[in-house]
Amino acid sequence: MRMSQYFLPTLKENPSEAQIVSHRLMLRAGLIRQTSAGIYAWLPLGLRVLRNIERIVREEQDAAGAQEVLMPTIQSADLWRESGRYDAYGPEMLRIKDRGDREMLYGPTNEEMITVLFRDGVKSYRDLPKNLYHIQWKFRDEVRPRFGVMRGREFLMKDNYSFDLDKAGAIRSYNRMFVAYLRTFARMGLKAIPMRADTGPIGGDLSHEFIVLADTGESAVFCHKGLVDKDILARTIAYGGDLQPLVNEWTSLYAATDEMHDKAAFEQIPEGERLAARGIEVGHIFYFGTKYSKPMNAVVAGPKGEQVTVEMGSYGIGVSRLVGGIIEASHDEAGIVWPESVAPFKVAIVNLKPDDGAVAGACTKLYDAFKAKGVEVLHDDRDIRPGGKFADMDLIGIPWQVIVGPKGLAAGKIEVKNRKTGNREELPADQVVSRLA
């Protein structure tokens, strides 16, 4: 993409409404624009990040055996009356009427709808287990939306629902998601720690929140330091096998959010191993048994022909929230520092002198070579001074900056700067692409 053509409105100053760093940087770097309280439009650069996060989530869900569907945002009130939640949910649910005066709602979650889809499509224990997910916009009319996309009213969420014949099966499903979540967040460059959670209004008796450590996090968290160093990506995962030992490895060390915190247990940990920090919830998984399947009559025929109410679990990842969460966890004074896996572009070519034929030619050549290798590349060919380009580039946080100017070029060198470390190396022009691709 040529930056001179790109819709990328960056801001030099902080918008006054944005108080936390991720919100400020998302506005300044031209990722989003607010349209109402807690509702945002995604601009090209932000959308690319959102799509990358979605892609990782999707890949890990598929690998763990979940199947993607897509349910609508608008649901009928009758569906929610069936589970008894239409009246229970309260004003957080956005209720609307269609032209026929029928009561509808903008879905805050999809337990009811998925249960009906499952109920009508699956009749035998032979079809179990099933795990269905979708990535869809939700609306919760929060009392107090804030912190940009971290707590919006409209937000993109991956949610899925597992169906098993019995509790043991449901726990196997739970464990698969547990491991898939560890991998998902790790791939985004995040340290996400599973913490025993309160099951709250969704109900059930087994639940973990995945918390990203960040100084600006909303909640206080307490855990064993060893959890931070564990590396799930180094493990080979067999989703068909028994994942319980792996799950135990992550859950045996102490980790709890403020509301579940057990001070005495925490103090059992040797002092040097304790970690009291702040965190952002980016995922939440629940086993909730028959809470929905029972009232909504989601039953299958068992091996002996008996009717069995299925055991369910639900699993959520805040996809749009993750954009903010990643920035909270990865930024510096100059701007965003994107992990490569979610970066809107992997490489940015900084053309210091676009009207210099040799420089422009070298940039175009690099650009084409990166494209040929399938590398996402942004070419800053704008006719502005170098200072502005450097500032914008650091602000939007592209992992690799390839800096091409007349001085370096005359010496046959091109500078490659790593956004995260600030390291610079000078390379001959013909080695730049192979160094990064």
Added chain:
RNA sequence: CGGGGCGUAGCGCAGUCUGGUAGCGCGUCUGCCUUGGGCGCAGAAGGUCGUCGGUUCAAAUCCGGCCGCCCCGACCA
């Protein structure tokens, strides 16, 4: 929902107390100059001062209603 704050040009703000021609910085546009970290000079465009009503000869400014946004708390992916 309780408490607090704010709405003036694309962004950041002054002006409001004490009513009288709507301003500054950044950004934008034009020209020159400059070109390795938001350069310089000259010129220009851009605002029914959130909105509705009231007071007044006169309202960004005083009074009232409404709308919107932000922050703290309780609640939440």
